[in-house]
Amino acid sequence: MxxxxxxxxxxxxxxxxxxxxxxxxxxxxxxxxxxxxxxxxxxxxxxxxxxxxxxxxxxxxxxxxxxxxxxxxxxxxxxxxxxxxxxxxxxxxxxxxxxxxxxxxxxxxxxxxxxxxxxxxxxxxxxxxxxxxxxxxxxxxxxxxxxxxxxxxxxxxxxxxxxxxxxxxxxxxxxxxxxxxxxxxxxxxxxxxxxxxxxxxxxxxxxxxxxxxxxxxxxxxxxxxxxxxxxxxxxxxxxxxxxxxxxxxxxxxxxxxxxxxxxxxxxxxxxxxxxxxxxxxxxxxxxxxxxxxxxxxxxxxxxxxxxxxxxxxxAVRRRARALARLSEAWRDPAFTGVAALLAVASAAVSVILGTPDRTQAADLTVAALALALPLWSLTFTPWPAGLHGRQAWSTALTGLACVVLLGLFSGDPDALHGSHLLSLMTLAICVSALLRVVPLRLAQRSP
Ligand SMILES: NC(=O)c1ccc[n+]([C@@H]2O[C@H](COP(=O)([O-])OP(=O)(O)OC[C@H]3O[C@@H](n4cnc5c(N)ncnc54)[C@H](O)[C@@H]3O)[C@@H](O)[C@H]2O)c1
CATH class of the missing domain: 3.40.50.720 (NAD(P)-binding Rossmann-like Domain)
Structure with a gap:
């Protein structure tokens, strides 16, 4: 192997x-x-x-x-x-x-x-x-x-x-x-x-x-x-x-x-x-x-x-080196996670600035923070070595899902009102806590 x-x-x-x-x-x-x-x-x-x-x-x-x-x-x-x-x-x-x-x-x-x-x-x-x-x-x-x-x-x-x-x-x-x-x-x-x-x-x-x-x-x-x-x-x-x-x-x-x-x-x-x-x-x-x-x-x-x-x-060596580094970087969860967080942050800034209503802008800010929370845990919690590839893919997919959800929320700001926003925040906190605890437990158990 x-x-x-x-x-x-x-x-x-x-x-x-x-x-x-x-x-x-x-x-x-x-x-x-x-x-x-x-x-x-x-x-x-x-x-x-x-x-x-x-x-x-x-x-x-x-x-x-x-x-x-x-x-x-x-x-x-x-x-x-x-x-x-x-x-x-x-x-x-x-x-x-x-x-x-x-x-x-x-x-x-x-x-x-x-x-x-x-x-x-x-x-x-x-x-x-x-x-x-x-x-x-x-x-x-x-x-x-x-x-x-x-x-x-x-x-x-x-x-x-x-x-x-x-x-x-x-x-x-x-x-x-x-x-x-x-x-x-x-x-x-x-x-x-x-x-x-x-x-x-x-x-x-x-x-x-x-x-x-x-x-x-x-x-x-x-x-x-x-x-x-x-x-x-x-x-x-x-x-x-x-x-x-x-x-x-x-x-x-x-x-x-x-x-x-x-x-x-x-x-x-x-x-x-x-x-x-x-x-x-x-x-x-x-x-x-x-x-x-x-x-x-x-x-x-x-x-x-x-x-x-x-x-x-x-020139050939420089190109080969750049490609090798890029392919290595995409398998690194820290790299993909930070890239995904940056993508979510820029999507959030663009939808918040594009919302004229101040209350809706505030709701979108809270929603963006809630969406970023699990992504943060996914990125910065060390997973066991054998699962790094999966961790990297998960961060990339979660980042994509966050950007899509932000786009949906900006198209229908009413969906964020009151209890929905509270539920979203509660769900985000639970998921991000799980994403911190489970990999650490797995890491402790692996030989
Ligand atoms: N050479 C010997 O006689 C001998 C004998 C028995 C055991 N050892 C052990 O083998 C190991 C290797 O020895 P060596 O002879 O190849 O030594 P070396 O000095 O040639 O290599 C040590 C390497 O560690 C790097 N290094 C030093 N400080 C560092 C730091 N803070 N962070 C990251 N890298 C750092 C150095 O840049 C160097 O490349 C050592 O642990 C040594 O104790 C050596």
Whole structure:
């Protein structure tokens, strides 16, 4: 089934690969990010530019989605260390807003991007998802664990189904240049020394980003609801071994050691057996092969002919984009509802101004308000995700009916007198109350 899946942070390193993987799996991804994706042609992927810290942006983006993959976050531990308040708000409030949107819109699944950093304070040498986690030392881990707990609470209290994925340390095309593998590869390619923070004994289970994105899409299967999975590489390597591998695969260069980072990931061995058993997932790209592919991609980025995106003629793309946006907009109940309300308002203004009698004009004003009331409820009450198409059609038809009724009332103003007007108002209030309550109940009941 082709479903619309929202990817928050879909313009980022991992998120953009998740978007590609969703397309390959036959879904229709939609990106919510604060910037357009630099990895996709403009208009290629449905995109909402917005901020996950703003509930209204998340609600707008999540309308009509069957699932949300939530990746938008302050993902750089150094950035979290430098800007604790901003990053904590982004990583915790952002997650709450996503879960709340899923609750209000009746979205079937939230896939939450957590991290193997949650194991950084564990004493065991090897860990799986059942490991008891001590209180975290790093703020990044605290924020990510808070997100995991919100997922659990939303499942318990409101039935919002989520899947927690603890990502290993990803690498590959589109990676942030400051991360360890991109910086090692870039330095090796330009003949600079590779710098290791501390002894270099810290162990990491790197995972090739395309493997990781595949794991995120597998996390959408029904059986993964309410489960937590490690998605880590199968090979564990130390930073010192990595530096040697880069020297072998990319270019021979000097290796130097500097002072260690505050709260650095200690690095227990991460088992991803549960993902293998239940999702059929394992990191299939060996580190040496992934490094080779990444180094090739890096070299291509430096070549001017290597455009990331093949551009279609601009006018054709603009037209296709406009049509795609229009057809998407007509399926959005907020869009059709506001258009219908504007149509009713303009019809009301024209019939009221065209009525010379002041009493009749007042009656028509009350009638127009009564007619607009159910339409207002229909437009602004969130319906379950699966019913958005019907909600959009209902708003359009109700708007049309209101305009027709206003036309009839203006032709026969006597029909509005006294008790008729009162009955119309009472009926409108009852219908609009029903239109508010029923969809909210349906949304609460849907899984
Ligand atoms: N990269 C890693 O090493 C790593 C490891 C484990 C888990 N993770 C998790 O995976 C997820 C993705 O990480 P990434 O490496 O792709 O990060 P990234 O920085 O490349 O991407 C994050 C995206 O989120 C967007 N974003 C930031 N603030 C936003 C906001 N307020 N509203 C909307 N969008 C916003 C950014 O524009 C960016 O496109 C994060 O949740 C991260 O915590 C990352």
């Amino acid at each position: 082709r479903s619309v899946v929202l990817v928050t942070g879909g313009a980022g390193f991992i998120g953009s690969h998740v978007v590609d993987r969703l397309v390959a799996a036959g879904h229709r991804p939609r990106i919510l990010d604060q910037r357009p994706s630099p990895w996709h042609a403009s208009g290629e992927i449905d995109t909402v530019i917005g901020d996950v810290r703003r509930p209204e942006d998340v609600m707008r983006a999540a309308h009509g989605c069957a699932a949300i993959c939530h990746l938008a976050a302050a993902a750089d531990v150094g950035e979290v260390h430098a800007q604790p308040a901003w990053s904590t708000e982004l990583n915790t409030t952002g997650t709450l807003n996503v879960l709340e949107a899923a609750r209000q819109l009746g979205i079937a699944r939230v896939v939450y991007a957590s991290t193997v950093w949650v194991y950084s304070d564990v004493v065991a040498d090897e860990v799986d998802e059942d490991e008891l986690l001590p209180a975290p030392a790093h703020l990044y881990t605290a924020g990510k664990l808070a997100g995991e707990m919100y997922c659990r609470s939303y499942a318990e209290l409101y039935g919002v189904q989520s899947t927690v994925l603890r990502f290993g340390i990803p690498y590959g095309p589109r990676a942030r240049p400051a991360a360890v593998i991109p910086s090692f590869v870039a330095r090796a390619q330009s003949g600079e020394p590779l710098s290791i923070a501390g002894s270099g004994d810290q162990e990491r289970s790197f995972v090739y980003v395309e493997d990781l994105a595949d794991g995120v899409v597998r996390g959408l299967i029904p059986e993964a609801a309410g489960r937590t999975y490690n998605l880590a590489g199968t090979e564990t390597t130390t930073i010192a071994q990595l530096a040697k591998l880069v020297c072998e695969e990319v270019a021979e260069t000097e290796i130097v050691h500097t002072e260690g980072r505050a709260g650095d990931l200690r690095g227990a061995r991460i088992r991803s057996d549960r993902a293998a058993e239940e999702l059929g997932w394992s990191a299939s790209t060996p580190l040496r092969e992934g490094l080779r592919r990444y180094a090739t991609w890096m070299r291509e980025q430096d070549e001017p002919a290597s455009a990331v995106v093949v551009a279609a003629p601009a």
